[in-house]
Amino acid sequence: MTANTRAPQQERSRATQQRLLEATVECLVEFGWSGASTTVIAERAGVSRGAQLHHYPTRAALVLAAVEHLSERRAAEIRAEAAALTGDPEDRVEQVIDMLAAAFTGPLYVAALEVWVAARTDLDLKAALIPLEARVGREMHRLTVDLLGADETRPGVRESVQATLDLLRGLGVANLLSDDSHRREQLLAAWKRQLTTAIREP
């Protein structure tokens, strides 16, 4: 292999991986954990079983890479939306919470939840997922602090940001089977006021 052919092949490999990861997320959302078999995922991605096994030798390897991929996509989407927010601090808390609430009730959260729940009783997957989950959790916390412009050195601010993310995690579960948006909007309206007070108060 020459330098000329290596670069396109690396690109093709990367494109194949991206297709497999996207297909994994889609299949988790559409069919759930038990329906998202490696066969179904390879078909959806339009990738041969051989190529799939070359890139991700086990279902756990594929699913882990997909969780990492979707976490990065989610963070990138949130950052891109955040770049379009207005500067008014009062509005900002409201807009950030709305963005995060959309993320925690959207397909990427649902796909992640399918994996977390399955990993609870799949020891290999669980062992591999725990460090990834911790990292993703820290990054989401950091992102939220940045977006809110919160000062974590002030007492109670860190706990308020954590509670916000855990609340959103719970609202995502409450939205799994039916549209919970009406109740959620009312609840979050109160939450936004509380959070504004908690992170702004001197």
Place this chain on the structure above:
Amino acid sequence: MTANTRAPQQERSRATQQRLLEATVECLVEFGWSGASTTVIAERAGVSRGAQLHHYPTRAALVLAAVEHLSERRAAEIRAEAAALTGDPEDRVEQVIDMLAAAFTGPLYVAALEVWVAARTDLDLKAALIPLEARVGREMHRLTVDLLGADETRPGVRESVQATLDLLRGLGVANLLSDDSHRREQLLAAWKRQLTTAIREP
């Protein structure tokens, strides 16, 4: 059949049902949704396949009955524990939150979460579960209001109680793969103070 034999038979039926429902919850906790097949559940319960099908003709029927059963058991456990609480209002919020946090990180929550996540992509189960989930949600809200001695006619109190339950739902998810109790306790210490203010303030 005479009146003399009918009563014992009804008791036996009820005992068989209880064993099947308990076994369903245990298998969901131990093996997850995909591992908790009707065969595995019948074995665990020590009940024949014929008897199982007589009481619960489908897996969905069995799982639904088990979710109802575990919700009742959870409410009963919480009520029993609540009866032992001291009367001091400040301590009460703290004790109630600790009790609820234990419930939302315990096996009954895990079993319910397995079913909710699976029902998202199982349309028959989902259709049957939605009204049950709504009822269980209302009952848990009512129970929490009672335990806290909260007055929901006052502005913001209803939202604070709802946020408490959604927060606990999220903390249950955060505890799925690893022991999150240290972070949870710190977060809930701050939450107890906030909630006390929200439900006591005039």
